[in-house]
Amino acid sequence: MPRHEFIVVDPDLCIGCEICESVCSFVHEGVFNPLLSRIKRVRIEPIVNIALSCQKCEDPDCVNACPQKALEKDEKTGSIKVNEDKCTGCAFCIRACPFGAISLSTESGIVLICDLCESTEYDEPQCIELCPREAISLKSVDQIGDENRIDAVKRLLSEMLEESK
Amino acid sequence: MTLEGYTQQRVNIHLDTEKIDISTIHEDFCTKWIGGYGFGAKVLWDELKLDIDPFSPDNILVWAIGPYPTTIIPTSSKYGLFAKSPQTGLFGMSISSGSIAQQARRAGHNMIVFYGKAEEPVFIMFDDDDINIIPCKELDLWGKGCWEADEILKEHYNDSRLSVAAIGPAGEKLSRMGCVTNDRNRQAGRTGMGGVMGSKNLKALCFRGTKSVKIAYPKEFYEKAKELIKRSIGTATTKYRENGTPNGLASYNDMGMLANYNFREGYWKDIDILNGQYLNDHYVVKTCGCSQCTIACDHLARVPNDHPDWAGTVASMDIENIYSMGCDCGHSDWPAIMKGIEICDTLGMDGISAGATVAFAMECFEKGIITKKDLGYDLSFGNYKSMIRILEEMGNRSSKIGDILADGSRAAAEKLGGDAMKYSMQVKGLEFPMYEIHGMSSFAVGASVSIRGACHLRNGAYGLDAKGKFDRFGYEKPLERGKAIKKTEDEYCLIDSLIVCKFTRGIYENNQEYCDMYKYVSGYEMTTEQFLNNGEAIHNLAKCFNIREGATKADDYPPERFFTEPPTIGPAKGVTLDKKGYTSILEGYYEARGWTKEGIPTDETLKRLGLDFVIGKLTGGKK
Numbered sequence: 070m071p072r073h074e075f076i077v078v079d080p081d082l083c084i085g086c087e088i089c090e091s092v093c094s095f096v097h098e099g100v101f102n103p104l105l106s107r108i109k110r111v112r113i114e115p116i117v118n119i120a121l122s123c124q125k126c127e128d129p130d131c132v133n134a135c136p137q138k139a140l141e142k143d144e145k146t147g148s149i150k151v152n153e154d155k156c157t158g159c160a161f162c163i164r165a166c167p168f169g170a171i172s173l174s175t176e177s178g179i180v181l182i183c184d185l186c187e188s189t190e191y192d193e194p195q196c197i198e199l200c201p202r203e204a205i206s207l208k209s210v211d212q213i214g215d216e217n218r219i220d221a222v223k224r225l226l227s228e229m230l231e232e233s234k
Numbered sequence: 235m236t237l238e239g240y241t242q243q244r245v246n247i248h249l250d251t252e253k254i255d256i257s258t259i260h261e262d263f264c265t266k267w268i269g270g271y272g273f274g275a276k277v278l279w280d281e282l283k284l285d286i287d288p289f290s291p292d293n294i295l296v297w298a299i300g301p302y303p304t305t306i307i308p309t310s311s312k313y314g315l316f317a318k319s320p321q322t323g324l325f326g327m328s329i330s331s332g333s334i335a336q337q338a339r340r341a342g343h344n345m346i347v348f349y350g351k352a353e354e355p356v357f358i359m360f361d362d363d364d365i366n367i368i369p370c371k372e373l374d375l376w377g378k379g380c381w382e383a384d385e386i387l388k389e390h391y392n393d394s395r396l397s398v399a400a401i402g403p404a405g406e407k408l409s410r411m412g413c414v415t416n417d418r419n420r421q422a423g424r425t426g427m428g429g430v431m432g433s434k435n436l437k438a439l440c441f442r443g444t445k446s447v448k449i450a451y452p453k454e455f456y457e458k459a460k461e462l463i464k465r466s467i468g469t470a471t472t473k474y475r476e477n478g479t480p481n482g483l484a485s486y487n488d489m490g491m492l493a494n495y496n497f498r499e500g501y502w503k504d505i506d507i508l509n510g511q512y513l514n515d516h517y518v519v520k521t522c523g524c525s526q527c528t529i530a531c532d533h534l535a536r537v538p539n540d541h542p543d544w545a546g547t548v549a550s551m552d553i554e555n556i557y558s559m560g561c562d563c564g565h566s567d568w569p570a571i572m573k574g575i576e577i578c579d580t581l582g583m584d585g586i587s588a589g590a591t592v593a594f595a596m597e598c599f600e601k602g603i604i605t606k607k608d609l610g611y612d613l614s615f616g617n618y619k620s621m622i623r624i625l626e627e628m629g630n631r632s633s634k635i636g637d638i639l640a641d642g643s644r645a646a647a648e649k650l651g652g653d654a655m656k657y658s659m660q661v662k663g664l665e666f667p668m669y670e671i672h673g674m675s676s677f678a679v680g681a682s683v684s685i686r687g688a689c690h691l692r693n694g695a696y697g698l699d700a701k702g703k704f705d706r707f708g709y710e711k712p713l714e715r716g717k718a719i720k721k722t723e724d725e726y727c728l729i730d731s732l733i734v735c736k737f738t739r740g741i742y743e744n745n746q747e748y749c750d751m752y753k754y755v756s757g758y759e760m761t762t763e764q765f766l767n768n769g770e771a772i773h774n775l776a777k778c779f780n781i782r783e784g785a786t787k788a789d790d791y792p793p794e795r796f797f798t799e800p801p802t803i804g805p806a807k808g809v810t811l812d813k814k815g816y817t818s819i820l821e822g823y824y825e826a827r828g829w830t831k832e833g834i835p836t837d838e839t840l841k842r843l844g845l846d847f848v849i850g851k852l853t854g855g856k857k
Contacts, residue, residue, distance in 0.1 A: 084521055084522055084523035084527075084530035085522055085523055086523035086524070086525065086526060086527050086528060086530065087333075087525045087526060088306055088463070088526060088528065091304065091305070091306045091526065092306055094446070095306070095452075095456070098446070099448075099452060100446035100447055100448050100449075101304045101305050101306070101446065101447040101449070102304070102340065102444075102445070102446035102447060103304075103336075104340075104444055105446065112394075114418055115418065115419075115520075115534055115548040116519055116520035116522075116534055116548065118520070118522060175444050176446065198460075199306070199460065199463055201463060201466065201467045201523075201528035201529075201530075202467075202530075
């Protein structure tokens with residue numbers, strides 16, 4: 070079975086424009102408000118820009134931390150589903166998430182977690198579609214490992230690659 | 235009628251009494267004056283007393299946004315500051331980007347008007363509807379640079395995304411070119427709005443907003459916004475994305491339009507170094523976008539670690555600062571330009587005016603008006619180390635000459651006396667942007683009729699010369715030229731009122747698209763005629779403000795140098811502006827605007843634009 074894909078942002082490409090945040094709140098909540106976004110831009114001056122959202126951990130700390138058992142990892146998609154009836158907004162999951170990828174809605178008091186736009190009318194995550202630098206993509210850990218390996222080999226064996234041309 | 239987009243909330247802050255009034259901006263006001271520039275022009279016309287000293291408590295500082303911040307319309311997070319300018323004595327305005335507008339929008343504010351002067355230095359925290367005026371001494375904020383103030387406030391409120399617009403020591407010490415810095419690299423730079431804040435004892439504005447923004451027609455909006463975003467990363471903006479604004483260095487230089495040596499020349503000898511590609515290849519480490527900006531013209535460059543003086547300095551590179559602190563000062567030293575930009579951004583000085591004022595001082599040095607004895611060091615053209623030194627002395631007013639130069643070249647020339655005014659390259663007191671206008675007969679007029687002084691952002695008339703719409707060395711078709719300048723000027727008024735960035739002007743196919751977007755956000759349907767009429771009305775109102783203050787036709791002329799001293803190299807070699815020809819285009823422009831030969835709007839024009847309230851009130855100012 071292929072592994073679950075999640076949102077990956079390339080900090081070399083990210084310009085920190087926050088459009089991912091804005092569109093996320095718009096397609097999920099019908100309004101613009103980065104506080105209602107499930108992806109968060111991080112800027113560390115002067116040059117670091119990236120956005121973070123749910124990494125779909127194999128053994129998610131957020132699910133384990135929830136005292137209400139309101140969070141559940143969807144077997145099929147890997148997304149963390151929030152049971153809105155059970156969630157009390159206690160924010161234990163926010164404290165547990167090592168990526169700061171969960172936030173508490175300022176309007177409903179329920180936590181917000183990236184669902185790759187599954188709950189919206191759109192087939193593709195809209196942050197990916199609108200990112201002006203194509204900095205956001207969907208990847209699995211296997212793909213990331215594969216890409217990193219190829220990069221590493223290109224660096225390590227640059228001479229051999231040059232000779233083979 | 236309900237309007238979306240706008241919050242319609244106006245906050246009046248009386249700094250002397252700490253009284254805060256909140257009122258509702260009427261729908262008709264919103265749709266007539268649009269936002270930003272239009273709001274500023276109307277409030278200043280209605281409320282500012284005549285002939286006041288711009289640094290007196292009587293000056294009014296208007297902060298305003300339009301209907302778009304927080305939406306995904308490309309480059310929608312922009313705000314404007316408006317007041318009587320201490321640099322020009324006329325209509326002052328400056329627009330900045332970054333995160334301020336969208337945080338303030340979510341906090342619920344559409345326009346904030348500052349009256350009076352605080353008893354002691356203060357900053358103001360706008361935390362949604364909670365507005366607090368707080369003494370700077372609580373955080374030891376007064377005296378701090380713009381970047382440091384930003385960091386202190388973010389830390390104090392424990393919020394890395396707090397939006398802070400602050401002045402630096404220059405604004406505190408009433409530099410007439412004092413600017414406002416926000417988000418580190420974004421400035422409300424021109425016409426001394428930072429000095430006005432300083433005169434009000436107002437160090438910083440902090441914004442944090444949590445409210446959501448609704449759209450009147452969400453479906454149509456989203457479809458069109460996606461299209462605009464797509465276009466905004468297409469060919470219309472390639473140059474801004476790839477090399478950033480420095481891309482223009484080489485192309486304008488090719489036409490002899492890159493000002494250097496204090497506008498004696500328009501062709502820069504070392505263009506093989508001082509160009510956007512070279513900068514990108516050697517120094518740029520990152521491109522950054524303002525909130526909701528898809529273009530990211532902001533090219534951050536870093537001084538290499540092995541540099542003996544300024545290693546590690548990271549600065550935001552813009553063509554205007556590269557001209558003003560580079561070739562205009564007679565050098566191509568990239569690290570010095572980066573350091574100069576950092577000084578201006580942290581001390582809070584307008585980078586264009588600061589650099590151009592140093593170039594002015596260098597020419598004064600050459601002519602013996604300023605001497606080594608006055609300065610303690612050499613200030614010849616090309617001495618970039620001295621440029622850094624004098625910039626610091628200007629921002630801090632820490633030396634005799636630095637103190638004189640801190641108010642810009644016109645004020646400095648008045649103090650220095652002699653022939654100094656001949657070398658002050660400004661219109662209405664505001665220093666020129668990078669365009670060398672000896673061989674730009676249309677833009678010479680465009681830059682000089684600008685409401686806020688010499689400027690390339692009040693109309694795009696430089697395009698008429700650069701794209702060859704008219705002979706740039708000739709003066710034929712003055713009325714057609716006038717009409718062309720008017721057209722771009724009216725459109726720019728709308729761009730500055732909505733407010734969006736001018737770098738997106740190429741992504742809208744026509745004015746109907748602007749109106750469509752305005753309708754999708756606000757719910758209010760406007761015809762393109764009405765839209766353009768509003769733009770024209772905004773321009774005319776700002777013009778009337780200047781006339782009321784005493785501005786005349788003479789204020790619409792560039793310095794004598796352009797009529798008498800031709801460049802000695804490049805495509806404009808031997809060319810000067812012809813005064814008769816210039817005047818014919820100027821009068822063609824006045825005619826196109828429906829103004830008299832002296833540049834006064836006729837009653838008929840004012841009535842056509844719905845400016846009846848101006849009629850009979852155009853006199854009185856002494857300037």
